[in-house]
Amino acid sequence: MAKLNSLVKSKVCPKCGFDMHQNEGAFECEICSTPLISKEFLVKKVSDIKGDLPGKKDNDAAPKKIFHSFIWIKLQRLLLEYNGNKIYLPLIGLVVLLTSATVFTTSIIANNSSRIDKSKEIDISGLANYGGDSTFAPLVAEGLNKYVESKYPNLKLRYTKPVNNDFSSANGIEMLLNGELSFAYSARPLSDEEYRNAQIRGFKLKQIAIAVDGISVFSNFWTPTSKLNFEQVEQIFSGKIDNWNQIDPRFESMPIVPIAVNNENYGNLNLKESSTTIKLPTHTDVIQRVINTRGGISLASSSLVQNQRSLKVYSLANDNTSNYINLFSNKKLNIAAIKEGSYPLTRRLFVVYREDGSNDQITGETIANLLTSSEGQEIINNSNYVPIY
Missing domain, CATH: 3.40.190.290 (D-Maltodextrin-Binding Protein; domain 2)
Structure with missing residues (x-):
């Protein structure tokens, strides 16, 4: 207990060197290098961001699969590269990546839908x-x-x-x-x-x-x-x-x-x-x-x-x-x-x-x-x- 108090008073984790008072919103342990965010937590955040685009039909499945695969590869790299206080830059990159990829995927689907609509035969009637x-x-x-x-x-x-x-x-x-x-x-x-x-x-x-x-x-x-x-x-x-x-x-x-x-x-x-x-x-x-x-x-x-x-x-x-x-x-x-x-x-x-x-x-x-x-x-x-x- 005395050892723990000593570590807290020193404000620096002897294992990872993280200063616990420099960033109160840290995503890892303030005493050691153990991550406070699990793989499951990150996957859930990815799912929340990418979501399912509303109002789309089965013909949108292909671009979604490409999107999912692309994001998961980047997520795996993030988890492998995770160490101590270097997590923040990859997290920022992930957010930017998710936003860009979502816009890109939405654009693909919209363009596909537009092409499909234009190819349909117009039914006109009346006088x-x-x-x-x-x-x-x-x-x-x-x-x-x-x-x-x-x-x-x-x-x-x-x-x-x-x-x-x-x-x-x-x-x-x-x-x-x-x-x-x-x-x-x-x-x-x-x-x-x-x-x-x-x-x-x-x-x-x-x-x-x-x-x-x-x-x-x-x-x-x-x-x-x-x-x-x-x-x-x-x-x-x-x-x-x-x-x-x-x-x-x-x-x-x-x-x-x-x-x-x-x-x-x-x-x-x-x-x-x-x-x-x-x-x-x-x-x-x-x-x-x-x-x-x-x-x-x-x-x-x-x-x-x-x-x-x-x-x-x-x-x-x-x-x-x-x-x-x-x-x-x-x-x-x-x-x-x-x-x-x-x-x-x-x-x-x-x-x-x-x-x-x-x-x-x-x-x-x-x-x-x-x-x-x-x-x-x-x-x-x-x-x-x-x-x-």
Whole structure:
């Protein structure tokens, strides 16, 4: 007893040299080097820290096993290296190690779950209204809607006719902004103003390019030529050229009658329409007017005029050159000329939808995904558009 009191008064354990009053929260004996924390205690602390991540299923077992093995190896090293007052640094390292490994494991599991969720087939249903530019009518005629509904039997696509008879991209996007459509087809990119209008309403607009369209310049067979360059087309629709003999003095005098669809976008053509341009609501109306008007000329998607035997489609040359390129070759769309850019008049086509967390957004995303898939691009190709994927 006297010996023990002597040791206590000396404050230093003769076996391990630990000063008992320097650290009252010691994890080992204050008199000797005997550990005060057992292996079982440390294992319990490890278990408390790592725990079982809630809400996870069996597919999380693999990363957990890796985690457990990794921690136990480190714990065994800690116990082997344990001696006296050197325990504190390993304990701090263990806490840091456990925290880091837990975050790492959680990240692995979250990423795995994310990949699993994205790979699941989305089940969409209900009635989806669509509209926009009438340029896309050939897609429906080629069976796009039937293809979509075969993939999603509980989904019904319904075309929504604009009450103002404006079948342009601009009006379709306006209807989309107002919640009248689930998604819209557009023959031009979204404008800055349309993006701003969406933000004002508390959501965003998303556009997905699905195809390239070759724009045809066409007339009836009364006109004296079948070739024009890019500059001449711009001057015809701006009113600078208003008679066919201005194209070539050898032609007889015949007034040029430009005809166009209301608010239509014609791709990279800087179209400043003159006051003499006749405006009509649909491409069908325009085609019929051109067929029946001496000197009439207009523009439309290649998909709308390819099979029109009463129309003459012009070969076009870039700028003011005479390197004329046919839009059709052997009655088929000249895809190579459009892809390489030698045919000068093209535009990209888009699916547009709202990013507002609604079922309409899911429908719009699904339509865009289908149209950019290999099957969707085949439908686009069969509709006389140029696939881009």
